[in-house]
Amino acid sequence: VNSSLDARMQAYRDAGVQQVVIGLADIDGVIRGKFVDLSKLESLMAHGGGFCDCVLGWDVDDQLYDHGTYTGWQTGFPDAQYRLLTDTERTIPGEHTPYFIGEFVDDTSDFHPICPRSCLRRVLTRLGDLGYTARSGFEYEFFIFKETPQSIREKGYRDLTPVTPGNFGYSVLRATTQSEAFNGLMDYCREFGFPLEGLHCETGPGVWEAALAASEGIEAADQAALFKNFTKVYFQKRGELATFMAKWSMDYPGQSGHYHFSLLDAEGRNAFSSEQPGGIPDVARYVLGGLMRYLPEWLPLLAPTVNSFTRLVRGAWAPTAASWGVENRTAAFRFIPGDAPRQHVENRVGGADGNPYLAAAATLGAAARGIEEKIEPIAAVVGNAYEQEDVMESERRFSPTLRDAATRMGKSNAARGVFGDAFVEHFVGTRIWEAQESERFVNDWQLNRYLEII
Structure with a gap:
């Protein structure tokens, strides 16, 4: 050595x-x-x-x-x-x-009790004991501004100038006009070891979406964490600023951090694939059942900030309850059919503000519980999932605030079984703290509503 x-x-x-x-x-x-x-x-x-x-x-x-x-x-x-x-x-x-x-x-265990990366390794080990390896990749939406860390503070975070104006999703005009930046970011990520599968404009002024290439095991979360940090570095070196807030303005859709995944069996075959085109095998059904059952309880792992919950509202391209559907982007969990290597599940709950290690741990932990317990999901949503929310059981609906979601997670015996008591106690406490910090301040909405009239 x-x-x-x-x-x-x-x-x-x-x-x-x-x-x-x-x-x-x-x-x-x-x-x-x-x-x-x-x-x-x-x-x-x-x-x-x-x-x-x-x-x-x-x-x-x-x-x-x-x-x-x-x-x-x-x-x-x-x-x-x-x-x-x-x-x-x-x-x-x-x-x-x-x-x-x-x-x-940790001196006494292979898993540190509260380290996020160690938390994901614990879950991946659990999946490995079931005979599966995760293959996954993140995709992120992020806004870019013609601003610097100094200018946003001088402006009080108001009247920020996006790099491009208007709503223009999938715009080739915008992307090729900014080809230096698009090519530059893709080259930067490739050279740094977290390659992008695709990069395009999304709906909103200055918003891009990046899909990281899929990888196995913990590598996907490692790459996502590096992507978020060093995308900011890339743009700040250009005199610009990227944000991964879940929602920086109520005038525009929120910024997602979707997680695409499948499970490989011991022979390296996709356990979500089916001999019948578009068929959903038992393992994939159990995984969907686990996601439906447990992620509403573990929501803060996917929506960790007060701001996260401004994105999780009806009609804003983000789910508000645990639902699933085949190629349905109004559902929380989208089953994507395809040929054997490509058939997989997209978890659409998480925002761009999430910790990728914990978002992956929550998703794969719920998947593992689903397999262990052979949980069958409810029927797939057909059409608009938002319209079917009112008839869903209350336990499938997402908590409306971070404080409520954290309190709910703290009562989850399943969370303690998957992540450990020490992690749950610490993490839930940090989310309660985050909620308390926001409650200590007067915001613009309160001033606009009450200062003169009340």
């Missing part, structure tokens, strides 16, 4: 590499990390490293949570140990700087 490490470090020196970047995803999917010198990298590769565990105990504004036992003032904020995943190495395009993904570790 030492000779292999020595050879690797010498290869870096011979190539002129002087430092690398390491990054780990926090509970919100935000990548936290640092640049490190080669001498430090050698130590990290040999022994692992530590981050102040506040990165697991604060929100997106670096404000410390006021609850929990894993981390907090009462613990003194010791280092949380992590391992460097050397097989995730890729090079940041144009910088000659290697990048590594890290994962938090």
Whole structure:
């Protein structure tokens, strides 16, 4: 091992590499990390490293949570140990700087109790015990503005200028006019090791949609986390700004983070395929049954912010209850028929603001429970799913707010069985905190409605 490490470090020196970047995803999917010198990298590769565990105990504004036992003032904020995943190495395009993904570790278990990446590995292991490997890919919608981190603050996040005007989904005119940016982003993602299958304009001023190429196991979530972070980097280096908020304006549709997946059996065959064209085999039915049964309980894993719930409304291209249909984009779960390799399920619940590790863990965890319990789904929705919502059982409807959804998840014995008590307690607490933070502020709607009249 030492000779292999020595050879690797010498290869870096011979190539002129002087430092690398390491990054780990926090509970919100935000990548936290640092640049490190080669001498430090050698130590990290040999022994692992530590981050102040506040990165697991604060929100997106670096404000410390006021609850929990894993981390907090009462613990003194010791280092949380992590391992460097050397097989995730890729090079940041144009910088000659290697990048590594890290994962938090626990001394007593193969799975860290609250690390999002470890949470997904736990679920993938469960699927593996059932004889299946996930093959999946994310697709994201995101708005791009002719703004900078400084200008959006100076403007108070108002009157932002999109890169293009008007509603023009799938526009070849817009895409080819901006071909430098389109080609540039696709090249950047390919060189960085998270290639895009497609990239196009969506409906709304300055909104694009990117579909990442499918991959097996945890790689899909790794690539999605990198895509979200480094798409922002790509545009900020151009003097522009990309956002993955679920809904930045009530004037436009929300921004989705859909998750496409199938399961491969031990021979590598698609377990969702059927000998009959468009047929739905038992495994796929059980998976749909699991999604229907459990994802309403685990909604915060797919809709983790207060803003998420402004997207989950009727008629806004986002589901409001657990439903499924064949090639039906009004349903929460869309079964997509095709030839043997391509037949799969699309989870349309998640927004672009979701942590990809947790969105995948929720989806695949529910799928695993469906297979284990052989849960049969209710009949597929035909036509407009929104119109059929009122006759659905209450347990299939999504909670209307983050606070309600988090409270519901906290009561889910199934969530505790799949993700562990420690994770559920911590994660639910972080979502209650997020709701509390929003309740502390007066927003524009309240001012417009009440300031003069009430």
